[in-house]
Amino acid sequence: MIQIESITKRYADGTVAVDDLSLEIPDSSITVLVGPSGCGKTTTLRMINRMVEPSSGRILLDGQDIHQQPVNALRRSMGYVIQNAGLFPHRTILANIATVPRMLGWDKVRARKRASELMERVGLDSSLAKRYPYQLSGGQQQRVGVARALAADPPVLLMDEPFSAVDPIVRKVLQGELLRIQEELGKTIVFVTHDIDEAIRLGDTIAVLRTGGKLAQFAAPDDLLSHPADAFVEDFLGAGRGVRRLSFFTSAGLELTTAPIVAADATDAQVAERAAADAPYLLVTDTDGKPLGWAEPKSLTGGASSVPAAELISYGRPFESGRDSLRDALDCAVLSPTGWAVAVDDTGRVVGVASQLTIGDAIRRAHAEKGAEASDRASAAAAGLKVAP
């Protein structure tokens, strides 16, 4: 755990970058520091590995004051990933990744073996090992940056706007990769960004900082979206809080129906039987259960295959039942021309469909449950307060 205890950074010219900030950063989770420029988020991050020394206050790493520890040893125990990757232009990709292990005195063979493993872990082809940074794309360079930070297996990873300089599509891929790597490795990650969407996507907890280096709110993303502490946080979160919060509601409890689904080899009679349900559309799947498209029941006289697959109404994008959120489900339903969302399992086979109405019900139910949870927490906290002397 990293405990930041009322640190302040005041520069010689009187500017206050960080003002009396206290945070407890839990182990094995991603904590995001987010805020507008000038909010002291990068300064705070750099105080954790002592690239900046606080004017007052202290930082404890697993209970030990980091100021008492040899600075270079401390830094080597923390991986550091920076915007634009900051690779050594004069070293090969493999040598870049092996930097810290080599500095820690590992022999060449072991360091290189470790570097190759990491290239694979961050999704870099081994053919890039002997290349130089200028020969890589921005996204690839950033992957090398992450691999280099992980090389000596440090418990802590500090990431300073690592994905800000790559284009939005690559950024999304890299964010997904970071979540995957974190799932495997469980590092204590402190992640700085100015992008609130990135914060919400990646953070287990989010610290919102305001200009002048003051903490505005420290909360889980779900709480942040549902209960912003003040107007600043609400404004910073931007529009669509309610819909965005749905990302934290699982689609597992969503009621799916299989009534309006017909396989491509269904006979006229079977189609007619399905059409008896009051669904205005039927979803045609191939014989393997994969979705093909929607059709009006009356157009399917003569069996489900009477309309060629190309002429079916597009089913839009399906969502994965259980894994994707209610937000994804709602999005699918809104995008679908029929207003129905198609749910598939992890192999892409249809498990059911849901209307916008059903999804609306699920959202209301999820809100009620979350509300109950929150009030449970509140009353538990209140009870604890009463018991305490």
Added chain:
Amino acid sequence: MSSGGNGYFDLPSDLQHSYAGLIEVHLTESLIPVGIGLAVSLPLAALCVRFRWLYPPLLWVSTILYAIPSIAFFVFLIDYTGASQTTVIIPLTVYTFVILLPAIVDGVRSVPPETLAASEAMGFNSFQRFYLVQLPNAVPAIFAGLRVATVSSISLVSIGSIIGNQGGLGNLLGDALAYHRYNLAVTSVVSIAVLGIALDVLLIGLRTLLTPWMPRGRGAARKAAIAAAVEPTDSAAPGGPGSGAKPAELEGAGR
């Protein structure tokens, strides 16, 4: 090559050197200054990077030294070091220093700030940062300076002929006038030019060997980035949550 002939390579005996001997003198007098100049400017450049305030005064002093005409410099030094090779070597060392100091300092300072921050965060101390990161990255700039310093040294050595035949191949110019043998002037000028070009080519070759990490030729970096993007190496995104299906070709487009 008897001293009696009139050919391009029949050298008058007052030169006290064969043609090869003159080349040797010329190389000694021009390359020793480059060597010493490099040896002096490296640590001074390191100091200038470490203590930023040191650089402007040093640059100022060295620029003034560079403004002294070489003939005046030679004549001034004769009182102290006599008509010796040292009298030629000292001014040329100063000139080399003047060229190399800013080349090294600027080269070192051109290292991207993220690279420096990353090295600091990886626990490099300032000594390691200079010798393992900044200096290697300054190699192209240092070689650019070395090329100018070397070629200018080669040409300036000739002026040493005015202080008692210490001008290497340049001494031939004096004899060409004295004996009305203008072919000696041709020998001198052509030899000096060939020497300069040869050393320059050597330095370019050496730099190429030392910097395999540099983009080569026009648009090499761009071509490399496109190649990196086209290659299907970046698609290894095994089911990252929400990961797109086609990162490879798009990833390069971001550069």
